[in-house]
Amino acid sequence: MKDTNKLIELKGISVSFDGEKILDELDLSIGNGEFVTLLGASGCGKTTTLRIIAGFLEPDEGEVYFDSQLINGVPPHKRKVNTIFQRYALFPHYNVFDNIAYGLKVRHLPKAEIKERVNEMLKLVNLEGFGHRRVSKLSGGQQQRVAIARALINHPQVLLLDEPLAALDLKLRKDMQKELKNIQKALGITFIFVTHDQEEALSMSDTVIVMDGGKIQQIGSPTDIYNEPVNAFVADFIGESNIIDGVMPCNYRAQFAGHTFDCLDSGFEPNEPVDIVIRPEDVDIVPPSNGMLTGVVTSVTFLGVHYEIIVDICGFKWMIQTTDFCGEGETVGLSIDPDAIHVMKKSEYSGRYGDYSSFSEEMDTISDAAEEEEDD
Amino acid sequence: MTDKAKRISANKRKGKSVGAALLNIPYMVWAMIFIIVPMFIVAFYAFTDADGAFTLENFKQLGEYRDNIADSFIYAFIATVITLLLAYPFAYFVTKCKESTQKIIMMLVMVPLWMNLLILTYSIMNIIEANGIINNFLQMLGLERLQMINTPGAVILGMIYNYFPYMVLPLVSVMSKIDNSLLEAASDLGSNAVSRFVRVILPLSVPGIVSGVTMVFVPSVSTFYISQKLGGSSVNMIGDIIESLINKVATRHVGAMLALVLMVIILVCIMLMNRFSDDDEGGMIV
Numbered sequence: 009m010k011d012t013n014k015l016i017e018l019k020g021i022s023v024s025f026d027g028e029k030i031l032d033e034l035d036l037s038i039g040n041g042e043f044v045t046l047l048g049a050s051g052c053g054k055t056t057t058l059r060i061i062a063g064f065l066e067p068d069e070g071e072v073y074f075d076s077q078l079i080n081g082v083p084p085h086k087r088k089v090n091t092i093f094q095r096y097a098l099f100p101h102y103n104v105f106d107n108i109a110y111g112l113k114v115r116h117l118p119k120a121e122i123k124e125r126v127n128e129m130l131k132l133v134n135l136e137g138f139g140h141r142r143v144s145k146l147s148g149g150q151q152q153r154v155a156i157a158r159a160l161i162n163h164p165q166v167l168l169l170d171e172p173l174a175a176l177d178l179k180l181r182k183d184m185q186k187e188l189k190n191i192q193k194a195l196g197i198t199f200i201f202v203t204h205d206q207e208e209a210l211s212m213s214d215t216v217i218v219m220d221g222g223k224i225q226q227i228g229s230p231t232d233i234y235n236e237p238v239n240a241f242v243a244d245f246i247g248e249s250n251i252i253d254g255v256m257p258c259n260y261r262a263q264f265a266g267h268t269f270d271c272l273d274s275g276f277e278p279n280e281p282v283d284i285v286i287r288p289e290d291v292d293i294v295p296p297s298n299g300m301l302t303g304v305v306t307s308v309t310f311l312g313v314h315y316e317i318i319v320d321i322c323g324f325k326w327m328i329q330t331t332d333f334c335g336e337g338e339t340v341g342l343s344i345d346p347d348a349i350h351v352m353k354k355s356e357y358s359g360r361y362g363d364y365s366s367f368s369e370e371m372d373t374i375s376d377a378a379e380e381e382e383d384d
Numbered sequence: 385m386t387d388k389a390k391r392i393s394a395n396k397r398k399g400k401s402v403g404a405a406l407l408n409i410p411y412m413v414w415a416m417i418f419i420i421v422p423m424f425i426v427a428f429y430a431f432t433d434a435d436g437a438f439t440l441e442n443f444k445q446l447g448e449y450r451d452n453i454a455d456s457f458i459y460a461f462i463a464t465v466i467t468l469l470l471a472y473p474f475a476y477f478v479t480k481c482k483e484s485t486q487k488i489i490m491m492l493v494m495v496p497l498w499m500n501l502l503i504l505t506y507s508i509m510n511i512i513e514a515n516g517i518i519n520n521f522l523q524m525l526g527l528e529r530l531q532m533i534n535t536p537g538a539v540i541l542g543m544i545y546n547y548f549p550y551m552v553l554p555l556v557s558v559m560s561k562i563d564n565s566l567l568e569a570a571s572d573l574g575s576n577a578v579s580r581f582v583r584v585i586l587p588l589s590v591p592g593i594v595s596g597v598t599m600v601f602v603p604s605v606s607t608f609y610i611s612q613k614l615g616g617s618s619v620n621m622i623g624d625i626i627e628s629l630i631n632k633v634a635t636r637h638v639g640a641m642l643a644l645v646l647m648v649i650i651l652v653c654i655m656l657m658n659r660f661s662d663d664d665e666g667g668m669i670v
Contacts, residue, residue: 097565
């Protein structure tokens with residue numbers, strides 16, 4: 009019997025370029041009809057993983073299975089996957105119609121059928137009447153749609169999308185996110201989506217695969233990834249988090265920042281050192297006398313829906329989102345509910361993330377800009 | 385952009401264009417003196433007799449040279465086709481090489497351009513003449529000597545040898561601009577190597593083919609000297625005939641007429657050729 013939950017399987021995939029390991033014994037299986045996102049920063053290996061599935065790149069080691077068939081060495085044109093490229097890669101010498109018809113013309117289908125299917129696709133991506141336009145005369149969003157139509161016309165079982173929205177402006181990107189999600193639902197095929205934008209990953213995917221350093225850090229639903237990150241890297245990469253050094257004296261008790269808290273986590277050795285994740289929105293500001301912890305507000309930023317304040321607690325700076333105004337220099341109390349505390353095992357990423365002492369708006373923009381350079 | 389910013393940049397552009405026009409003056413003068421004026425002189429001679437009076441008599445002699453013109457076009461055509469067939473795969477291979485290798489190969493292609501055409505032609509003669517390198521080698525092997533020099537084949541060889549770089553350069557420059565992701569997209573959509581070549585690489589290299597063909601065909605048609613040295617009496621290229629006609633005062637006007645006719649035919653050829661290439665793709669040299 010065919011296992012429908014494993015359309016694509018990667019086993020022990022390793023890839024190196026010029027002696028640098030890009031993928032390190034990666035194992036991954038992707039189910040049929042899923043919207044899967046490979047999420048990670050520049051150089052984490054997500055695009056390489058996609059290229060291996062598409063067949064543009066052969067892994068140095070490891071096996072690739074498609075529908076339980078080993079497809080190592082099968083050239084891209086014989087694989088039942090289609091790709092949407094980062095910069096669309098539309099053929100400049102063809103008009104919109106001929107670009108979309110490409111896959112069908114290569115297979116020498118009858119002209120009438122090609123015409124019918126292309127028109128169907130033009131309709132699907134809202135480009136009716138654009139058939140005779142030159143692709144160079146289209147806007148970025150329209151080129152994107154042509155790329156989608158050109159890939160989907162071949163009825164692939166899997167659509168690979170390599171940062172397809174990176175070149176669009178914010179508003180268009182939001183619209184295309186919805187549209188892609190709708191197309192995926194309507195066609196019921198597998199989408200494997202590569203992005204460095206965590207918000208995009210959370211809002212579109214059934215399954216998110218967080219990658220770093222050529223390895224998968226975590227696989228899970230968007231809520232799992234956000235609420236139950238496995239290590240400091242994932243916690244930091246997905247959303248904002250305070251990551252504090254702590255100890256588990258026993259199950260359901262976590263000790264950090266000089267206080268022992270009730271929590272919901274168990275399964276650790278007595279007195280095991282751990283990383284504690286607390287999301288900025290899960291902390292309540294209370295009068296100092298009622299607080300489990302007290303700290304001094306060192307900066308306040310108004311963000312519309314809430315304030316983002318940085319609170320210094322015993323030298324560790326926490327980010328807290330609150331709707332109550334606190335003045336800079338004020339001493340505040342913090343209260344944390346047991347379900348707001350997430351305990352993680354120590355990992356190689358411990359101590360590298362989650363402290364807001366160097367936090368400023370300016371630093372944030374700089375690191376964002378660096379991420380935009382992605383894979384160039 | 386705001387309206388104000390638009391106005392400012394428009395003004396800047398205007399200022400720039402005045403400056404640009406001034407900078408253009410030396411080139412315009414140069415073009416006038418060395419391109420436009422000589423063409424008028426040729427046209428003037430073609431339409432006048434020895435006394436400088438207007439006449440169409442010269443054109444009546446065109447028929448005598450019809451075969452030479454036809455031969456020249458045929459030889460040039462053969463040479464251009466062979467050059468294209470040799471240069472296209474070569475250029476493709478070059479663009480697939482590492483960048484450092486590419487530089488070395490392209491330099492080797494260019495080396496003959498740094499040398500005088502006469503010397504190059506003499507060296508070809510050395511290789512293919514009756515007592516040349518090839519024939520000596522054949523004799524060493526106990527084979528028969530070949531008659532290579534003083535044949536139309538030798539003239540075509542000379543053309544190919546001399547104009548090969550002019551075909552390779554535009555081809556390499558156009559092919560290296562073809563984005564690799566287009567080839568990946570083509571194979572992703574079901575194209576094998578042959579179909580990738582026919583549907584993507586070939587159509588995208590048309591502008592390079594057109595400029596390469598133009599740059600080889602035009603000088604080949606009007607070739608002279610090479611054809612005398614390599615072809616001997618077996619070929620009479622129109623270029624050589626024009627040269628000998630113009631060198632004699634009595635026939636100067638007929639020579640000018642032939643030059644003018646040749647120029648018009650070539651112009652028509654170029655215009656026809658350019659219709660093959662997309663106007664806005666760039667890469668055009670002529």
